[in-house]
Amino acid sequence: MKIKERIAKLIDVKSIITLTxxxxxxxxxxxxxxxxxxxxxxxxxxxxxxxxxxxxKSEGNDNEKRN
Structure with missing residues (x-):
């Protein structure tokens, strides 16, 4: 995963609230x-x-990789 993608994921509302x-x-x-x-x-x-x-989310990604 690229750094830009990780930063973009941090900018959603639940992440901002959790970090605050x-x-x-x-x-x-x-x-x-x-x-x-x-x-x-x-x-x-x-x-x-x-x-x-x-x-x-990670569990869902694992299931997709297995299928």
């Missing part, structure tokens, strides 16, 4: 701020959705 939440979460951890429960729950849900959809 990750940066905010990392900032809060590094600076020692309290992480609200609602933020942690929302962040966990976003990560599960993001990586779940990535896994589903």
């Amino acid at each position: 939440f990750t940066y905010v979460f990392a900032y809060m951890v590094i600076t020692g701020k309290d992480i609200p429960d609602y933020f942690a729950t929302t962040y966990a849900s976003i990560l599960i959705f993001y990586f779940g959809s990535q896994f589903k």
